[in-house]
Amino acid sequence: MSPLRAWxxxxxxxxxxxxxxxxxxxxxxxxxxxSLRARRGDALVLLDGEGRLLEGKLETADGEGSIVEVxxxxxxxxxxxxxxxxxxxxxxxxxxxxxxxxxxxxxSEVVPLETARCEVKLDADRxxxxxxxxxxxxxxxxxxxxxxxxxxxxxxxxFEAWLASLPPCAPGELxxxxxxxxxxxxxxxxxxxAATKVLWLIGPEGDLTAAEYAAARAAGFRPVVLGPTxxxxxxxxxxxxxITQTLAHRR
Amino acid sequence: MSPLRAWxxxxxxxxxxxxxxxxxxxxxxxxxxxSLRARRGDALVLLDGEGRLLEGKLETADGEGSIVEVxxxxxxxxxxxxxxxxxxxxxxxxxxxxxxxxxxxxxSEVVPLETARCEVKLDADRxxxxxxxxxxxxxxxxxxxxxxxxxxxxxxxxFEAWLASLPPCAPGELxxxxxxxxxxxxxxxxxxxAATKVLWLIGPEGDLTAAEYAAARAAGFRPVVLGPTxxxxxxxxxxxxxITQTLAHRR
Numbered sequence: 001m002s003p004l005r006a007w008x009x010x011x012x013x014x015x016x017x018x019x020x021x022x023x024x025x026x027x028x029x030x031x032x033x034x035s036l037r038a039r040r041g042d043a044l045v046l047l048d049g050e051g052r053l054l055e056g057k058l059e060t061a062d063g064e065g066s067i068v069e070v071x072x073x074x075x076x077x078x079x080x081x082x083x084x085x086x087x088x089x090x091x092x093x094x095x096x097x098x099x100x101x102x103x104x105x106x107x108s109e110v111v112p113l114e115t116a117r118c119e120v121k122l123d124a125d126r127x128x129x130x131x132x133x134x135x136x137x138x139x140x141x142x143x144x145x146x147x148x149x150x151x152x153x154x155x156x157x158x159f160e161a162w163l164a165s166l167p168p169c170a171p172g173e174l175x176x177x178x179x180x181x182x183x184x185x186x187x188x189x190x191x192x193x194a195a196t197k198v199l200w201l202i203g204p205e206g207d208l209t210a211a212e213y214a215a216a217r218a219a220g221f222r223p224v225v226l227g228p229t230x231x232x233x234x235x236x237x238x239x240x241x242x243i244t245q246t247l248a249h250r251r
Numbered sequence: 252m253s254p255l256r257a258w259x260x261x262x263x264x265x266x267x268x269x270x271x272x273x274x275x276x277x278x279x280x281x282x283x284x285x286s287l288r289a290r291r292g293d294a295l296v297l298l299d300g301e302g303r304l305l306e307g308k309l310e311t312a313d314g315e316g317s318i319v320e321v322x323x324x325x326x327x328x329x330x331x332x333x334x335x336x337x338x339x340x341x342x343x344x345x346x347x348x349x350x351x352x353x354x355x356x357x358x359s360e361v362v363p364l365e366t367a368r369c370e371v372k373l374d375a376d377r378x379x380x381x382x383x384x385x386x387x388x389x390x391x392x393x394x395x396x397x398x399x400x401x402x403x404x405x406x407x408x409x410f411e412a413w414l415a416s417l418p419p420c421a422p423g424e425l426x427x428x429x430x431x432x433x434x435x436x437x438x439x440x441x442x443x444x445a446a447t448k449v450l451w452l453i454g455p456e457g458d459l460t461a462a463e464y465a466a467a468r469a470a471g472f473r474p475v476v477l478g479p480t481x482x483x484x485x486x487x488x489x490x491x492x493x494i495t496q497t498l499a500h501r502r
Contacts, residue, residue: 002458002481079479105490106480145480188501207253227496228330229357229396230253238486239356239493245478246494247501250439 004044005143006032006068013048020070021059022046029066032058044068047142049150051075076148081174081195082108083244088115088204089156090233095120098234099134103141103151105241110134112156117206127156159212169220172196177216178203178236179223187224192248200240205233255295256394257283257319264299271321272310273297280317283309295319298393300401302326327399330357332425332446334495337362339455340371340407341484349485350385354392354402356492361385363407368457378407410463420471423447428467429454429487430474438475443499451491456484 006028016022024032024046032038040061046054046068055072085102089095089112099110112134114121122130134153142150157165169175174195176187192198201208201221208216213223226239257279267273275283283289291312297305297319306323336353340346340363350361363385365372373381385404393401408416420426425446427438443449452459452472459467464474477490 101486104480104482104486105478145482147480186500188497227356227493229355229398231355231396235352235355235489238489242478242490242493243497246439246497249437250498 002146004032004036004038004042005146006044006046007139007143008046008048008054010048010050010052013046013050013052013054016052016054016070017073018070020073022054022056022068022070024066024068026064030063032066033061033063038066045146046070047146047148049139049142049148051078051148053148078108078149079106079245081172081192081244081248082197083241084109084111084197084199085237085240086111086113086162086199086201087233087237088113088159088202088208089118089120090205091119094234096134096137098237099153100137100141100144101234102237102241103138104145104147105238106145106147106245107151107241108149109152109154110138111154111162113159113162114156115159115204115212116209118204122156131155160215163215163219166219170197174198175201175219175221176224176240177201177208177213177221178226178231178240179213180225180230181213181223184223184225187226187243188247190224190247192244192250195244195248198244198248200237200244202233202237202240253397255283255287255289255293256397257295257297258390258394259297259299259305261299261301261303264297264301264303264305267303267305267321268324269321271324273305273307273319273321275317275319277315281314283317284312284314289317296397297321298397298399300390300393300399302329302399304399329359329400330496332423332443332495332499333359333448334492335360335362335448335450336488336491337364337413337450337452338484338488339364339366339410339453339459340369341456342370345485346371347385347388349488350404351388351392351395352485353488353492354389355396355398356489357396357398357496358402358492359400360403360405361389362405362413364410364413365407366410366455366463367460369455373407382406411466414466414470417470421448425449426452426470426472427475427491428452428459428464428472429477429482429491430464431476431481432464432474435474435476438477438494439498441475441498443495443501446495446499449495449499451488451495453484453488453491
């Protein structure tokens with residue numbers, strides 16, 4: 001069984017050491033006490049999204065502001081390679097699930113893209129609202145998965161503008177796109193051993209257009225085959241993260 | 252863009268060759284014509300779940316029984332290794348999504364398990380009803396993903412009875428379980444090159460119990476770590492399938 005996990009602001013977590021007493025936010029307290037039925041004395045882990053893992057126990061289980069006594073404080077380095085998922089936005093709830101799922105698996109950044117075949121068109125206001133919601137999904141993902149690093153959710157961008165904004169591909173950076181094109185390479189043939197950053201580009205439900213694939217290639221993206229079947233966007237995104245981690249950490 | 256795909260009974264598909272004319276079921280016809288707006292002359296691919304891929308075009312787009320003229324008939328071998336997902340059942344819709352997702356990714360069999368921490372308890376009637384629904388999800392998965400082999404969905408079984416029913420581990424068979432135990436091995440260290448069958452055991456939302464992990468080990472299951480974070484059951488199941496395919500086909 002996974003331990004109880006709660007979120008703590010980095011400004012509180014940074015100076016904490018064994019014996020520190022931290023007061024949880026009212027939202028976290030209410031969730032712990034009312035939804036998860038946490039009680040005084042229960043063990044839990046606090047995450048701050050900056051790598052800190054504070055193990056502790058509930059000194060007071062107060063639905064408004066529980067107090068946690070820290071029993072062990074440690075910091076975990078970010079997982080390498082950093083995995084960035086640039087995703088042609090699927091419709092509504094699917095993008096919400098996708099963000100949460102790739103963050104649970106350990107993606108470090110999600111870039112929502114408006115591509116030619118996206119059915120989602122966001123004006124500036126809605127883009128900000130959605131990004132705030134997705135950033136909250138990323139927090140929930142840390143708590144769900146125990147991942148101590150919070151993913152960054154970028155503001156939605158138009159595909160061409162985003163592509164044009166990318167710097168030249170750096171040493172240690174891989175740019176990959178899941179593709180069904182005839183010359184796409186099986187992902188298992190790639191060498192991830194020296195990769196420090198892997199940038200995945202994934203099309204929306206209707207896929208990228210031929211012109212978008214061509215533009216991506218010109219920007220250094222290599223088309224790769226993820227497996228023997230065609231995966232839906234949300235499953236392709238998870239597959240990219242999991243495959244990267246598996247191949248990068250292969251002995 | 253993926254081509255239109257429709258389901259065809261193997262008894263119709265088996266003898267089909269170039270030039271054959273096949274009549275689709277009323278369900279498939281209605282879906283193609285009414286939901287996907289297919290029109291006379293549209294290209295499509297027929298799948299029968301036994302490896303046959305019949306490319307063709309719609310000769311009549313009739314919502315009751317469209318006729319397809321076959322332009323190319325081919326048969327694809329099953330993907331090796333065969334991947335079986337034995338899954339502690341998560342609640343309701345989550346298991347439905349899980350079945351569809353692992354079948355889309357190419358699992359060859361799903362075994363729904365009732366484990367100690369499953370909240371789902373099915374009597375014989377409900378078990379049959381659910382299995383029928385999951386088998387239909389497997390058909391939908393073939394159509395979604397283009398996978399030409401239909402996964403088999405086993406009747407739900409109790410964990411202990413299922414474990415006791417397994418024959419000794421065969422040469423070429425790997426038995427693995429996603430685990431957070433201290434001695435679990437990173438999945439990237441395993442050698443899948445000679446595997447012909449990989450049987451994954453995945454716990455439900457509350458995980459397997461220590462006693463269940465011990466029983467699984469005694470039956471030849473090796474605990475492996477799937478990645479740096481704790482994945483929800485449905486994402487762990489997809490990760491197992493994708494990781495197996497990636498590592499098995501690594502050159």
